Amino acid sequence: MEIKLAKNYGFCFGVKRAINIAENSQDASTIGPLIHNNEEIKRLKANFNVDTLKDASEAKDVKKAIIRTHGITKGDLNTLTKSGTKIIDATCPFVTKPQQICKEMSEEGYDVVIFGDENHPEVRSVQSYAKNGAKVVLSVRDVDTLELRQKVAIVSQTTRKVEEFLKIVNYLCVNYKEVRVFNTICNATSENQDAARDLAKEADVMIVIGGKNSSNTKQLFSISKECCSDSFLIENEKELKKEWFKNKNLCGITAGASTPDWIIQKVIGKISKIKV
Amino acid sequence: MEIKLAKNYGFCFGVKRAINIAENSQDASTIGPLIHNNEEIKRLKANFNVDTLKDASEAKDVKKAIIRTHGITKGDLNTLTKSGTKIIDATCPFVTKPQQICKEMSEEGYDVVIFGDENHPEVRSVQSYAKNGAKVVLSVRDVDTLELRQKVAIVSQTTRKVEEFLKIVNYLCVNYKEVRVFNTICNATSENQDAARDLAKEADVMIVIGGKNSSNTKQLFSISKECCSDSFLIENEKELKKEWFKNKNLCGITAGASTPDWIIQKVIGKISKIKV
Numbered sequence: 001m002e003i004k005l006a007k008n009y010g011f012c013f014g015v016k017r018a019i020n021i022a023e024n025s026q027d028a029s030t031i032g033p034l035i036h037n038n039e040e041i042k043r044l045k046a047n048f049n050v051d052t053l054k055d056a057s058e059a060k061d062v063k064k065a066i067i068r069t070h071g072i073t074k075g076d077l078n079t080l081t082k083s084g085t086k087i088i089d090a091t092c093p094f095v096t097k098p099q100q101i102c103k104e105m106s107e108e109g110y111d112v113v114i115f116g117d118e119n120h121p122e123v124r125s126v127q128s129y130a131k132n133g134a135k136v137v138l139s140v141r142d143v144d145t146l147e148l149r150q151k152v153a154i155v156s157q158t159t160r161k162v163e164e165f166l167k168i169v170n171y172l173c174v175n176y177k178e179v180r181v182f183n184t185i186c187n188a189t190s191e192n193q194d195a196a197r198d199l200a201k202e203a204d205v206m207i208v209i210g211g212k213n214s215s216n217t218k219q220l221f222s223i224s225k226e227c228c229s230d231s232f233l234i235e236n237e238k239e240l241k242k243e244w245f246k247n248k249n250l251c252g253i254t255a256g257a258s259t260p261d262w263i264i265q266k267v268i269g270k271i272s273k274i275k276v
Numbered sequence: 277m278e279i280k281l282a283k284n285y286g287f288c289f290g291v292k293r294a295i296n297i298a299e300n301s302q303d304a305s306t307i308g309p310l311i312h313n314n315e316e317i318k319r320l321k322a323n324f325n326v327d328t329l330k331d332a333s334e335a336k337d338v339k340k341a342i343i344r345t346h347g348i349t350k351g352d353l354n355t356l357t358k359s360g361t362k363i364i365d366a367t368c369p370f371v372t373k374p375q376q377i378c379k380e381m382s383e384e385g386y387d388v389v390i391f392g393d394e395n396h397p398e399v400r401s402v403q404s405y406a407k408n409g410a411k412v413v414l415s416v417r418d419v420d421t422l423e424l425r426q427k428v429a430i431v432s433q434t435t436r437k438v439e440e441f442l443k444i445v446n447y448l449c450v451n452y453k454e455v456r457v458f459n460t461i462c463n464a465t466s467e468n469q470d471a472a473r474d475l476a477k478e479a480d481v482m483i484v485i486g487g488k489n490s491s492n493t494k495q496l497f498s499i500s501k502e503c504c505s506d507s508f509l510i511e512n513e514k515e516l517k518k519e520w521f522k523n524k525n526l527c528g529i530t531a532g533a534s535t536p537d538w539i540i541q542k543v544i545g546k547i548s549k550i551k552v
Contacts, residue, residue, distance in 0.1 A: 166446050169457075173445055174438055179457040181449045 001245060001276045003268060004203070006195040006254040010264060011035075012188035014069045014092025015257070021066065021090040022050050028064035028088055029053045031072060032121070037211070037258040060085055070122035071095045074129055095122055098155040098184040099129045105153035106131035110180060113137060113146070115168050116157025123157050140171045150177040158186040189216060189257065196220050196254040200227035203252030205244055208233045209267055210256025217256030224254065236263055237270040245276045277552045279527045279544060280479070282471040286531040286540060287311075288464035290345045290368025295536070297342065297366040298326050304340035304364055305329045307348060308397070313487070313534040336361055346398035347371045350405055371398055374431040374460040375405045381429035382407035386456060389413060389422070391444050392433025399433050416447045426453040434462040465492060465533065472496050472530040476503035479528030481520055484509045485543055486532025493532030500530065512539055513546040521552045 011019070015035055022034055022044050029051040033041055044050040050066070056076035059065040060083035071091040072080075080087055091099075098114070105112050112134035116123040127134045137143045152172055156165045162185050172179045200206050206224040210217025212235060224231040232244055245251060251271060255264050287295070291311055298310055298320050305327040309317055320326040326342070332352035335341040336359035347367040348356075356363055367375075374390070381388050388410035392399040403410045413419050428448055432441045438461050448455045476482050482500040486493025488511060500507040508520055521527060527547060531540050 162450055166449060169449055170442050170446070173442060173457045173459050177459065179459075181445075181455040181457060183449050183453065183455075 001248055001251055001274075003251045003253065003271055004199060005264075005268075006192070006199045006252065008188070008191040008195040009253070010192075010209075010255040010257065010259050010261060012092075012186065012257060014094055014186075017092070018066075018069045018090035019044070019260070021088060023048055025050065025064060025066055025088050028066050029059065029062045030066040030068055030090075031056050031059050031076075032068055034066070034068050034090070035258055036214075037260060039263065040260045043260075043262075056080060059083070064088055067091050069095065070120070071099060071125035072121075073125050073127075091125075092158070092186075094158050094184065094186045095125065098126045098158075098182065101153065101155050101182050101184070102126055102129040102134055103131070105180065106134065110151045110153040111135070111148040113143065113148070113152060113154045113168070113172070114157065115154060115160055115165050120157060122159075126155065126157075137168060140167055143168055143171050148176065151180075152176045152178070153180040153182065155182045155184045158184060159189060160185055161190075192216075192254065192257065193220060193223055196223050197227055199252040199254065200224040200231065203228050203250045204230065204248040205250075206231040206252045206254070207240075207244075207267065207271070208254055208256075209235070209264055210259045211235060214256045214258055217259070220254055220256060224252075228252070234267070237266045240267065240270055240274075242274055245271070245274050248276055277521060277524055277527055277550075279529065279547055280475060281540075281544075282468070282475045282528065282530040284464070284467040284471040285529070286468075286485075286533065286535050286537060288368075288462065288533060290370055290462075291533070293368070294342075294345045294366035295320070297364060299324055301326065301340060301342055301364050304342050305335065305338045306342040306344055306366075307332050307335050307352075308344055310342070310344050310366070311534055312490075313536060315539065316536045319536075319538075332356060335359070340364055343367050345371065346396070347375060347401035348397075349401050349403075367401075368434070368462075370434050370460065370462045371401065374402045374434075374458065377429065377431050377458050377460070378402055378405040378410055379407070381456065382410065386427045386429040387411070387424040389419065389424070389428060389430045389444070389448070390433065391430060391436055391441050396433060398435075402431065402433075413444060416443055419444055419447055424452065427456075428452045428454070429456040429458065431458045431460045434460060435465060436461055437466075468492075468530065468533065469496060469499055472499050473503055475528040475530065476500040476507065479504050479526045480506065480524040481526075482507040482528045482530070483516075483543065483547070484530055484532075485511070485540055486535045487511060490532050490534055493535070496530055496532060500528075504528070510543070513542045516543065516546055516550075518550055521547070521550050524552055 064086045066088045069092040118136040206228045208221045221233040340362045342364045345368040394412035484497040497509040
């Protein structure tokens, strides 16, 4: 039986990079959990003594603090810098970008609008870089209530859907003289979904690896199931069942955004030993 | 019988302004016909000795040249300036704006896209202000063939529909990192149409004044007819018929974009004398 991985799966570029940084920062502490996967956080603690802090307020008491992918607010960064703690910045470059745009556009006199969830750490970090504050919106109705001047700049939370972003952009373009649109959406989620769909169409059996309560993993599983009825969702290799692979020629594999590669490798290792 | 004018009708701001400029420029010559209404051009010749030239090449031989609402190319303007001809600029401010945007954005290193008809004088004048040329597109298919860098600026021909403009904007926002959107569409046409619709809903009889071969006048007539079955399209007051107004309480009036006020006033004068 052939085993084939989806063209895109699992961790995005920013998460892979952050874990690599953590692995190279023995004895450091991350401000908040580095990723939403306890197995991986346990591994970083066991192998590299990387601790997890509750928030930025605890960081001033440690020697080395790792800023996680979605960044921290400018205020927290300033406090941390003054405290003398060594700062290791694992902010995803796709988040640093909207932070900088927010800063520059507000300095140039644009009213800055952020499309996203105002309670999300990434959005709060981006928002904090605007000189006179940025407005956070989730819908056209939200934008409609804003009092903006005629020059508007807009960025997006990286994980939003582009179709929703365009609704806001269109509203702004109709109502304001100049709109500077920075499409800061990262394609990782949609790329994983597209790749899962493509692979499921040709596979006889599909294995989707990820948390059973993970929203993006469940979406991947649902997409796989649509195209390949023999699709199975597992959290680790222990859940694999031999009978799934009987008389199958091609086994497709994909994984949710919070699934580390080493879990995926264990799954592949076990499947490759199954005699079909 | 009450006579009521649509909230918006006839000449737009830029055309009114150009005619006012021509009236104050005795013995001048316009580069191309000032507006597409021969009666009005005859009137300007008869009352103010304002001639009409074929194009910019003829302008160097006259003392005073009037630039019409949609402007001329930067090249023609330079030639004219050097010739010593006195230049009277009646370019609509809504066209001067995209000319300036084209200039500034190309100087700042943006690839400039113009949504419009590449053969239209307004578009050619706007395009000529881009430092290294601007791309003119009418559809997403046109944009798709362009090779643009990641920073794009877009303006629109003033008379385009905003829905079509947004299709191009959306395509750019999905495919390019930064898009500076300048909504340079003038609302005059859609405002006239909205106002005609509103008035036709309450009127017993609607008079639409304008050229019978004028596209925008025909659109106004069609909208009026939808809401008021007793709608009539006339070019001047001579075409009015008494029986149209029998037992009517409210006569609504609107006019196409190329219909001068003095023709509208003659129509109103004659209707007000009709006994219903």
